[in-house]
Structure formats: C-alpha cells, structure tokens
Amino acid sequence: MGKNQNSMVRRCPRLGNPVSFDYCEVSGDHQQPCFKIVDCWWERFDVVQYLQDNLPEDQFIRLMQARPKPKVASLIELIEQAKGRTS
Ligand code: SF4
Structure with missing residues (x-):
C-alpha cells in the first residue's frame, strides 16, 4: 500500500489544477486529508x-x-465498523 496511489493525479475541483493523491492527503485543516x-x-x-x-x-x-x-x-455502516474495532 502507499506509493502507487501517491503518484496518481487528478484535476482538483477546488484548485482547477491537477494534484497528486499525496497532496489531497495533507491539504485539509491541520495537514489532515x-x-x-x-x-x-x-x-x-x-x-x-x-x-x-x-x-x-x-x-x-x-x-x-x-x-x-x-x-x-454506507456512511453509518462505516462509522459502526470503525467503532466496532475498538469496543
Ligand atoms: S481531495 Fe481535495 S485537494 Fe484533492 S482533488 Fe479533491 S478537492 Fe482537490
């Protein structure tokens, strides 16, 4: 896992430019996705x-x-799955 998708590029609808996946992973608040x-x-x-x-x-x-x-x-499913991993 990891490096293949980090070299993938797509057009960012927010910037209007191509960006790579690793940019998307850190371009949110506090360098989060x-x-x-x-x-x-x-x-x-x-x-x-x-x-x-x-x-x-x-x-x-x-x-x-x-x-x-x-x-x-599917959102609720995902959250339940995530919760289920620790409880
Ligand atoms: S995830 Fe965010 S930064 Fe990445 S392409 Fe989409 S809008 Fe742009």
Whole structure:
C-alpha cells in the first residue's frame, strides 16, 4: 500500500489544477486529508479502506462525517465498523 496511489493525479475541483493523491492527503485543516478526498478518489481505488488503514480513527470518522453528500446507509455502516474495532 502507499506509493502507487501517491503518484496518481487528478484535476482538483477546488484548485482547477491537477494534484497528486499525496497532496489531497495533507491539504485539509491541520495537514489532515482534504474533506473531499473520498469523493474525489473513490472511483480510482478503495480510498475509504486506505484511509481507514492509515488514519487515526477519530480523523477517519471526522472525514466520513465531513463528506459533502454522504450515502447515508454506507456512511453509518462505516462509522459502526470503525467503532466496532475498538469496543
Ligand atoms: S481531495 Fe481535495 S485537494 Fe484533492 S482533488 Fe479533491 S478537492 Fe482537490
């Protein structure tokens, strides 16, 4: 995991320029992932799984909650899964 998706590039809807995935990972508040990272990347690879594996759980949940247009059922599933890992 890691370096392949970090070299992927897409056009950023916020900047209007191409950006690489590693930019998206640190372009949010406090160098955390951009709040749109799931929406921008889910078609390219399993970004949710990647973030769940690589982010602290509170950041991951916050990111899922910050998604602009969550698919509510799968969002709740994801949060329940994340909670279930520690309880
Ligand atoms: S995740 Fe954020 S920074 Fe990355 S392409 Fe999407 S809007 Fe741009």
